[in-house]
Amino acid sequence: MRLRDALRGKIPKELLPLVPSSFDIVGSRGRAVAILELEEPLLPYAKVIAEELMRIHRSVVAVYRKLGGRSGEFRLRELELVAGEPVTEVVHKEHGYVLKLDVTKVYFSPREATERQRVASKVAPGERVMVMFAGVGPFAIAIAKAQPLVERVIAIEINPVAYSYMVENIKLNKLEGKVVPVLGDVREKAPEFYGCCTRVVMPLPKGAYAFLDHAVKCLSGKGVIHFYYWGAEGEAFQQGFELVRRAAEQQGCSAQLLEARVVSPYAPRVYKVAIDAYVECARRG
Ligand SMILES: C[S@@+](CC[C@H](N)C(=O)[O-])C[C@H]1O[C@@H](n2cnc3c(N)ncnc32)[C@H](O)[C@@H]1O
Known part of the structure; x- marks a missing residue:
């Protein structure tokens, strides 16, 4: 049953259209938390x-409301407990792997599971993949699970709490040695992997473009960059690819667009898009 329908007769009728039609549930069947956005008139x-949400979704033990957008380098947002126990740490299950995380201390979006699977499905045996901005490890773990013959997945994350969860998640999913966690700033850590990778994933729509030079340099002469970008409707694909193309050209390389798709809406007429580009560097080939 939809939350809005369940609330009929429990809140004023005129407020029903404001009830969110979607919200995030992070965790597993045993224990999960829900995170939702409530417009001002719904606050009373x-x-x-x-409580109605918890009645419909029995696994939800805590409901939090968003107090604003994500901010800061770690891309966190403030949450307020609305009902339930003050649980913040959960084990999320998706596509055959688990991710332990604290929803107040790290970035995580269950809505991006399909995108993680899309990228993971492209990885071929023997590849060396770099995941920049790795968070608690969802992209790196999705790739290593989907492609057990991947040679290595290097995962760089700057938030020490997210990094600690990533280390634990690598163990929980028995991927030690396959996924290599690196704590630090991509600007400082990526140079250790220049010329090493067949593929670079850049899941930081706010500002990943500033790291494209590192991504190109991490490729071993040629390879694929999965670049994420926020852009206006009708412009995002071209702008996003143009950023990749320019970064490649600055390194004496060429870029070819493989695929461009909308991942999710971000704001009215603004979308988070994924740009997959094949980059080839004649000099380093
Ligand atoms: C949008 S989140 C994505 C996290 C994860 N890849 C996921 O999909 O759940 C971006 C992550 O990049 C990290 N980050 C931001 N700037 C960074 C930098 N310069 N170097 C390394 N990590 C960074 C943040 O702490 C955050 O965990």
């Missing part, structure tokens, strides 16, 4: 809404 009914 926040507890009723949260």
Whole structure:
């Protein structure tokens, strides 16, 4: 049953259209938390809404409301407990792997599972993949699980809490040695892997373009860059690819667009897009 339908008769009728039609559930069947956005007029009914959500989704033990957008280098947002126990650490399950994380201390979006699978499905045996901005490890782990013959996945993350969870998640998924966690700033750590990779994943729509030079240099002469970007409707694909093409050219390389797709809406008429580009560097080939 949809939350909005379940709330009929429990909140004023005119507020029903404001009830969110989607929200995030992070965790597993045993224990999960829900995170939702509530518009101002719904705030007096926040507890009723949260309790109804917990009644529909039995695994949810805590409901949090977003207090704003993501901010800062770690891409975190403030959450307020609306109902349930003050649980923040959960084990999320998706596509045959688990991810332990604290929803208040790290970035994680269950909505991006399909995108992770899309990227993971492209990886061929023997590849050496770099995941920049790795968070608690969802892309790196998805890749290593989907392609057990991947040679190595290097995963760089700057938030020490996210990094610690990534280390634990690598163990939980028995991927030690396959996924190599690196704590630090991509600017400082990526040079250790210049010329080493067949593929670079860049899941930081806010600002990944500033790291494209490192991504190109990490490729071993040629390879694929998965670049994420926020852009306006009708412009995002071209702008995103143009950034990759320019970064490649600055290194004496060429870029060819393989695929461009919308990952999710970000704001009215603004989308998070994925740009997959094949980059080839004649001089280093
Ligand atoms: C949008 S989140 C993506 C996390 C993860 N890849 C995922 O999909 O859940 C971006 C991550 O990049 C990290 N980050 C931001 N700037 C960074 C930098 N300069 N070097 C390394 N990590 C960085 C943040 O701490 C955050 O965990």
